[in-house]
Amino acid sequence: MxxxxxxxxxxxxxxxxxxxxxxxxxxxxxxxxxxxxMNNGTSWGLYITCFMFFVGLSAGGLIVASSASIFHIKKFKQVAMPAVILSTVCICIAGLFVLIDLGGLYRVWRILTGPNPTSPLIWDICVITCYLVINIFYLHFMRKGNDHAVSIVSRFALPVAILVHSVTAWIFGLENAKEGWYTAILAPIFVASALDSGLALLLLALTGLRRKGIFEVSQDLIASLAGLLATCVAVDAFFIGCELLTTAYPGTEAGVLILSELTAGPTAPFFWIEILCGLVLPFCILVFAKNRQNSVLVCVASGLIVLGVFFKRIWLLFTSFITPDVYGAPGLISGSSVARHAQGVDSFAVISSYxxxxxxxxxxxxxxxxxxxxxxxxxxxxxxxxxxxxxxxxxxxxxx
Amino acid sequence: MTRLAIVISKDRCVGCHTCALSCKMQNNIPEGLMWNRVLTEGCDVTDGAQGTYPNLTRTYLPVACQHCQNAACQRVCPTGATYKDDKGRVEIDYDKCIGCRMCMAACPYNARVFNWSEPERLTQANYGDARVPVRPKGVVEKCTLCKERTDDGEKPMCVICCPGHARFYGDLDDPESDVAKLVRDKHATALLEEMGTQPSVHYFE
Structure with missing residues (x-):
């Protein structure tokens, strides 16, 4: 307090x-x-974007903290406490966004009475719950200073943290109706962007806490976390590159359409800002050891990475909603005339927007x-x- | 097994939208929602044409739930609100729907619509068949293959009302039924077959 x-x-x-x-x-x-x-065409919006984003932010923090414990990286162990606090807060926020997005919150108990095991959403709920419990145990044992218990919990925390973001990716990546989502590399992409955005947020939080005099971290530690961050950004960029090439190369109708929407369509600003300011620029800053010693530059790069990953969630989610698979006029009926201020024929749209x-x-x-x-x-x-x-x-x- | 289906003749469809409106009336569908839409295929304006003058074509594509055998919507539904019934139809138990809209993202045909607000009807009253349940705010709905009618042995309303006799209804698993014969003899195809959803609704020219 x-x-x-x-x-x-x-x-x-x-x-x-x-x-x-x-x-x-x-x-x-x-x-x-x-x-x-939101409307019948683009049936998921900002809430689900934030859900993906915060699951990622959360997983990143816990992955750093638990790998420090598992692989005995002494340096990183020091930041375990703020990392796990951040991770706990972020996963609660992510869960909250899913509940806010539900149309029938008062029927949510149906998930418990009749879960459908083939739904990725059910598994995501299970994994997120496990993950939250592990986070709380982690915090509890760290507070008690019980190192042995922490090292045991961290062995569960790491796989669950990776899984939590993979299962979130599968909510999207298993839907073959959406060309831009349906790819085996979506889970690795999600884990990579969880690592870089989570680590970047941790760096921002550590710098903030240091400035307030709450938590002391050496500049050396910040610099080595920033080095790890640069690696994560590179891995993220590599995965995205793989996905773009695989989509583009065969020149299929659906692939070309998605890529043209991504590079020149309504989601293009988010795509290009993410590539340039969220991947290229921060990597160019953090790749030099001298810049990593400069806490202002590290903060700028971290801020850009967090923003970039948020933009990535936007282009990833919305690009696939734009053009329906079965194309033709008058198209889709919006269903949400309050938000659209449209009635009659105007409530139809060939191309979906949000x-x-x-x-x-x-x-x-x-x-x-x-x-x-x-x-x-x-x-x-x-x-x-x-x-x-x-x-x-x-x-x-x-x-x- | 029974596999109830609608088979549509694209040659006979004149794009009058009667099926879409009779569906709306029968099923008490509120403002802003449709279970059945007639698309001018591949065009961005209604009643447009495809191709370059003078080589133009115009085809209409009535699209509603395809009642897939391998239904993507049913697989992703977290509560089992969407289910396949014993007659091969994909149905929704509105009491179980939590409004997560996972099914809407999974359906390649955009057949599903959501009650974004408290349902409003132009007449300020329920105009649908009394047997059809009224859906509350926050649930997904879609073509039920006129569940209430077909359960009682009647044909779906869109099939009854189509003035061009472009729509046929029956059991695909009965080799002697009209629809099974049409699918066989006219080499009827399904929409987006490459998605592997195995729709029951078929189209032929």
Whole structure:
């Protein structure tokens, strides 16, 4: 709570955003999902984009923390606490976005009474629940200082963290109706972007906590995390390159269509910004050891990577919704005339489009603010209290 | 086994949209939703044409749920709200639908529509067949192959109302049925066969 009290203005602003978000969500519950920009053509929107994004942010943090423990990377063990806190907060946010996106929240218990084992969504719910439980155990054992228990939990945490993002990828990657989603490399792409966005967010959080004097990290550690980040960005770029080449090379009608929409269509700005500012630019910054010692440059690169991965979620999700597989006029009926302000013939569209409404954006901002508050509260509680102890502990390996 | 199906003659379809509207009436479909749409194939304007003058063609493609044997929507539904019944139809149990819209993303035919808001009807009253259940806000719906009619031995409303006699209804698993003969003799095809969904609805020219 210490962190919340010390930053009263920030806490106040975030609290207001949460209240506004809750208000907008209530409006959405009353009016239905018609309050959002989603429609029968583009049936998933900003909420599902954020869901994918936050599962990734979460998995990244836990993968760093647990590999540090499994592979005995002493240096990285120091950041395990903030990494796992970040990971816990992000997975809760991700879960929240799925619930917000449901049209019939009050029937959600049906998942428990009659789960369909062939649905990737069921498996995602199982894996995310396991993952959250593991995160909580991880935090608990770290707080108790039980290293043996931490090392056991981390052996479960790493595979589950990789799985959590793979299963999320399979929600999309197993649908052969969507040309842009249906690829075996989607799960590896998701894991790679989880690593780079999660690590980038961790670096931002560590720098922020260091500036506030909550948690001390050496510049050396930041630099070596930044080096790892550069590698992850390169792997991510490699996977995306593989996917683009495989889509483009045979020159099939569907493949060419997807690529033309991606490179010159409505989702093109997101695609190009991701490639240039989310992959190329940060990699060029972080690949030089001198830049990795500069915490401002590391923060800029990390910010760009987080933004880039968010844009990637956008182009990945929406490009496949644009042109229906069975093409012809008048096309699809929107179904959501409130958001579209369209009736009669105008409610049909040959090509599907989507733009989030103000309600959707405020709900998302509210959830983000809630996550920020939760992170501040948890770091205050779990790190702030034992700050002096960890600071002295850290001094030893730093000099070694 | 029974595999109820609709077989459509693209030669006989004149693009009048009667099937789409009779479906809307029969099934009490609210504003902004359709279970059955008549597309002008490959065109971005209704009643447009494909090709370059003077070599033009115009074909209509009525599209509703294809009642696939290997239904992508049924596979991804987390609660089993979408199911295949013993007559080969793909149906939805509205009480089980949580509105996740996974099925809408999985269906290659965009046959599914969602109740984004509290259903509104121009007449301010339910105009559909009394046997058809009224769907609440937040559930997915689609062509049921007129479940309530076909259960009682009647033909689907779109088949009854088609003025061009372009639509045929029957059991594909009965080799002597009209639809089985049409599929056999006219070399009828299914939409997007390459997706492997094995639709029951067939088209022939």
């Amino acid at each position: 210490e962190l919340l009290k010390r930053n009263k203005a920030l806490t106040g602003v975030l609290a207001v955003l949460v209240v506004v978000g809750v208000g907008c969500y209530i409006a959405q519950l009353v009016g239905g999902l018609a309050m959002t920009g 733009a989030p409404t103000a309600i959707e954006i405020f709900v998302v901002l509210g959830v983000l603010a809630l996550g920020f508050l939760a992170f501040m509260a948890l770091t205050g509680w779990l790190i702030g209290a034992g700050k002096n102890a960890t600071a002295t502990e850290q001094a030893a390996p730093a000099t070694a």
